[in-house]
Each structure stands twice: as C-alpha cells, then as structure tokens.
Amino acid sequence: MKNLGIITSTILLMIGFISFESCKNDDSVAMPDPLVDTTDTTTADELAVYKKVYGASDIYKEGNFVVIKVNSLPDHPSPYYKDTDWSDKFEGYNGTNPDFHLNPNRVTQTNYTYKFPLNPVELSSGNQATTLGTIGVAINGVPLFNQYAGPNEQELTNEINSFDQYNGHPQQQGVYHYHIEPLYLTANKGKEALMGFLLDGFPVYGPEENGAEVTNSYLDEFHGHKHATADYPNGIYHYHFTDAAPYLNGDGFKGTPGTATR
Numbered sequence: 001m002k003n004l005g006i007i008t009s010t011i012l013l014m015i016g017f018i019s020f021e022s023c024k025n026d027d028s029v030a031m032p033d034p035l036v037d038t039t040d041t042t043t044a045d046e047l048a049v050y051k052k053v054y055g056a057s058d059i060y061k062e063g064n065f066v067v068i069k070v071n072s073l074p075d076h077p078s079p080y081y082k083d084t085d086w087s088d089k090f091e092g093y094n095g096t097n098p099d100f101h102l103n104p105n106r107v108t109q110t111n112y113t114y115k116f117p118l119n120p121v122e123l124s125s126g127n128q129a130t131t132l133g134t135i136g137v138a139i140n141g142v143p144l145f146n147q148y149a150g151p152n153e154q155e156l157t158n159e160i161n162s163f164d165q166y167n168g169h170p171q172q173q174g175v176y177h178y179h180i181e182p183l184y185l186t187a188n189k190g191k192e193a194l195m196g197f198l199l200d201g202f203p204v205y206g207p208e209e210n211g212a213e214v215t216n217s218y219l220d221e222f223h224g225h226k227h228a229t230a231d232y233p234n235g236i237y238h239y240h241f242t243d244a245a246p247y248l249n250g251d252g253f254k255g256t257p258g259t260a261t262r
C-alpha cells in the first residue's frame, strides 16, 4: 500500500510537471507567471491574521499599525433590524431568555476606523482601563464592548435581558455590539476560534480551548493569558470570552490601545 502511494504520488507529480511544461510553452496565452510573486510576502503575512476580520471593508498597514475599516452592521439577523433600512435582516427573538425585552434602539450603520498596533506589547504596569463604547472589533465587523453599561459603568445585569438571540444589541446611537460570547460567530466558526481583536492588538478567542471550557480562573486580571494558538504558533497573549462576568475584559488593556474613530 505504501509503495502504491509513492507510485501514485510520483505519477501525479509527473502529470503536474508535464501540464506545467505545456502551459509554460504556450506563448499564445498571456498569463502572469505563477512563479513570480509580485506581492510583498512580509506584509501579506503580517496582515494575514487580521484578514480574518471578514466584515472589514478595508484592511491595510499604516506605519506600525494595521488599519481595519468596518460599517459595524451585524451579518446575521436580529430583532433590532426591525423598521430599519435593512429590515430584510429582521428576525423576531427566538432565543432562550424568557425575560428578553427589545430595547428602544435600532441598528444603524456606523463606520469605524480601527488602528491596532501591529506588534502588540504586554505592559507590566500602567495598563489603561477599557472605556464605554467600542474596545475592539469582532471578525464580522461588530464592535466589542466591555463588561459595563452606561452611563455610570453599571453591571450588565439589566442589559443582558435586551441581548438578542446572537447576544448583541444596539446602544442609543444604534451601534450594535457584543459584550459577551457572540453566538453567531461561535456557531459558525467554533467555540475555540478567533473572535476578533481588542484595541491593543491582542486577539480575542472563544470560550473553549482544547475541547474544554475556559473559565475566569484560567485568566489574569485583564481576562487573558499567553500560549500558542492556531493563528499564533509561537504564542501570544490573548483574551477569551467566558460565561461569567467580566465576560471579555477585566481591569483594562494588557497592551497599549490603538484607536477607534468614527
């Protein structure tokens, strides 16, 4: 069997070589030479993980930052699309919270330009607290918020009942966001997948790791820890969503935050 495999591979290689040769000799077709890589591979690799932010309208490098532009609209249905320009994305509440109530806000488009440090650095002191409003971006372009509700950094207790079936809701200006596990993303990408980035450039992962739930006890005061991940085989500090407060972020940013402007 092993020999058969080797023979098959050899034949396939030969076929590949022959067809490659025939392509190469066909001068009548003006095709770009696949062996000449015209892209800057260093830059391409640097941005590869950020390109997992599939909700972005633009992703590029600017100095020591990666710039990610989004319109913040969720790519999944929501009851908060009711009576909006995107009412085809309206879906009545079908989640599991018997106390769910629709808040008075509706989804609006909010164009954010995020700048994340391309090489995030862990600070040992002087860490900044996260603020109300966006503290990062999910891979679908939806803003990530911390564990508090406005205006006076209250616990999320009351807000949680207005989270839709995908765990998001809009604030007063209609900016839809997640404070806790984005259920649409974990359903589609898996519970261990990359969920987004906080403004300091460190990635956010789902609530499971190696098939087991990540609890707050595994994480430091900033709600993260450091080890190798699928996207960072050499290891990186990263945050996790967990099922208990503070859910996503604790005492602040592990690194120096970039900016989010609208």
Ligand SMILES: [Zn+2]
Binding pocket: 145, 149, 159, 169, 170, 171, 177, 179
């Ligand atoms: Zn909120």
Ligand SMILES: [Zn+2]
Binding pocket: 205, 209, 225, 227, 238, 240
């Ligand atoms: Zn982890």
